[in-house]
Amino acid sequence: MPEPLSPAELIALDRAHVWHPYGPMPGRADPLVVESASGVRLRTAGPVHGRRELIDGMSSWWSAIHGYNHPVLNEAVRGQLDRMSHVMFGGLTHEPAVRLAATLVEITPAPLRHVFLSDSGSVSVEVAVKMCLQYWRSLGRPAKQRLLTWRGGYHGDTWQPMAVCDPDGGMHQLWSGVLPRQIFADAPPAGFEEPYADHLRELIGRHARELAAVIVEPVVQGAGGMRFHSPGYLRVLREACDEHGVLLVFDEIATGFGRTGTLFASEHAGVSPDVLCLGKALTGGYLTMAATLCTSGVADGISRGEVPVLAHGPTFMGNPLAAAAANASIGLLLGQDWAREIKRLESGLRTGLAAAEGIPGVADVRVLGGIGVVQLDHRVDVAAATEAAVRAGVWLRPFRDLVYVMPPYVMEDEDLARVCEGVCAAARAG
Ligand SMILES: *Cc1c(COP(=O)(O)O)cnc(C)c1O
Numbered sequence: 001m002p003e004p005l006s007p008a009e010l011i012a013l014d015r016a017h018v019w020h021p022y023g024p025m026p027g028r029a030d031p032l033v034v035e036s037a038s039g040v041r042l043r044t045a046g047p048v049h050g051r052r053e054l055i056d057g058m059s060s061w062w063s064a065i066h067g068y069n070h071p072v073l074n075e076a077v078r079g080q081l082d083r084m085s086h087v088m089f090g091g092l093t094h095e096p097a098v099r100l101a102a103t104l105v106e107i108t109p110a111p112l113r114h115v116f117l118s119d120s121g122s123v124s125v126e127v128a129v130k131m132c133l134q135y136w137r138s139l140g141r142p143a144k145q146r147l148l149t150w151r152g153g154y155h156g157d158t159w160q161p162m163a164v165c166d167p168d169g170g171m172h173q174l175w176s177g178v179l180p181r182q183i184f185a186d187a188p189p190a191g192f193e194e195p196y197a198d199h200l201r202e203l204i205g206r207h208a209r210e211l212a213a214v215i216v217e218p219v220v221q222g223a224g225g226m227r228f229h230s231p232g233y234l235r236v237l238r239e240a241c242d243e244h245g246v247l248l249v250f251d252e253i254a255t256g257f258g259r260t261g262t263l264f265a266s267e268h269a270g271v272s273p274d275v276l277c278l279g280k281a282l283t284g285g286y287l288t289m290a291a292t293l294c295t296s297g298v299a300d301g302i303s304r305g306e307v308p309v310l311a312h313g314p315t316f317m318g319n320p321l322a323a324a325a326a327n328a329s330i331g332l333l334l335g336q337d338w339a340r341e342i343k344r345l346e347s348g349l350r351t352g353l354a355a356a357e358g359i360p361g362v363a364d365v366r367v368l369g370g371i372g373v374v375q376l377d378h379r380v381d382v383a384a385a386t387e388a389a390v391r392a393g394v395w396l397r398p399f400r401d402l403v404y405v406m407p408p409y410v411m412e413d414e415d416l417a418r419v420c421e422g423v424c425a426a427a428r429a430g
Pocket of ligand 1: 217223
């Protein structure tokens with residue numbers, strides 16, 4: 001084993017060589033060094049804030065729903081590691097992946113029957129788009145190759161997903177003229193408004209001839225602005241898509257596995273999509289894996305085409321370690337009264353974040369399931385807000401005008417109250 005790096009050495013090397021998400025090179029802000037994590041706590045060391053234990057309000061970008069270093073998840077991965085960590089998925093198969101696919105079909109809305117496993121959420125969206133475009137090509141309708149979404153969304157950082165991210169908050173300006181130009185409806189209002197429903201119907205009808213699919217995040221728009229909307233709009237989309245012959249894709253990478261209070265957010269509307277993307281909490285935050293599910297109608301359509309296969313196959317498709325973690329994570333989730341835990345988080349967040357309403361500069365406070373959002377009337381000073389949260393013993397990662405929390409489901413009430421105090425401290429400082 002090499003000598004461990006001191007926190008100062010580590011930061012110096014990090015600055016020199018390592019790119020961080022949406023970061024400049026070289027980096028301008030020093031990240032915190034995490035030495036270990038267990039339960040809902042991150043243990044940090046380092047020149048900036050020293051040795052600390054921070055309560056994690058982020059679930060590592062909404063994925064670590066059972067907390068860190070969980071004995072059941074550890075055991076599942078360890079057991080799989082002793083059998084095999086990976087084999088190619090072309091021409092081979094294995095129990096962890098097959099079991100996972102069957103489970104996903106069982107727990108998602110009924111018409112979804114087929115599962116494509118990939119390595120990350122963005123890739124699962126690429127696969128979803130490819131499925132939809134190929135479906136229409138196979139049916140002899142190659143003109144149907146555009147996508148429609150609403151503003152304020154986020155679907156990932158690779159090419160097709162970027163093109164359906166919010167055109168103002170996303171990277172559209174940088175990439176104008178290069179990204180495929182998709183069709184944008186206005187951002188969905190929080191409550192159900194008939195004129196907005198008409199706006200959706202009108203756009204889908206007007207563009208039906210060139211539209212392959214509508215893609216949206218149901219009920220909660222995550223990284224595009226943490227906005228909530230009426231589930232009624234999902235019924236409007238389903239009806240309009242059926243009427244005009246357009247596929248419907250739900251991106252539940254952020255909302256899946258209980259976060260909004262139902263196992264999948266589409267259940268708030270009682271609507272099922274033709275294609276569904278899952279990721280983030282799929283493996284309980286242990287390993288990178290995502291899934292694209294589709295109906296038999298979509299799969300049959302593709303199979304009738306001139307090229308009757310889905311032309312996609314990542315090297316690490318169906319990775320057994322990730323699949324084992326996912327199986328264990330879903331088992332843990334469904335083996336408990338998860339809906340009650342989300343309700344408990346929801347009421348803790350409502351109580352704890354009520355204090356934020358009186359803070360100068362706070363424009364809105366909203367809570368849904370295990371999601372708490374404090375929106376400011378200005379851009380957050382991320383460094384100052386992070387610093388204030390860390391001083392309060394809490395890890396948060398604000399963005400744009402938003403200080404928000406997505407706690408691990410296992411967070412106890414006392415820790416949740418402290419996280420809410422951290423959010424208020426960050427909102428005051430930021
Ligand atoms: C995070 C996210 C993605 C992208 O997933 P990655 O694993 O980061 O590629 C796509 N859609 C939604 C809704 C997300 O929240």
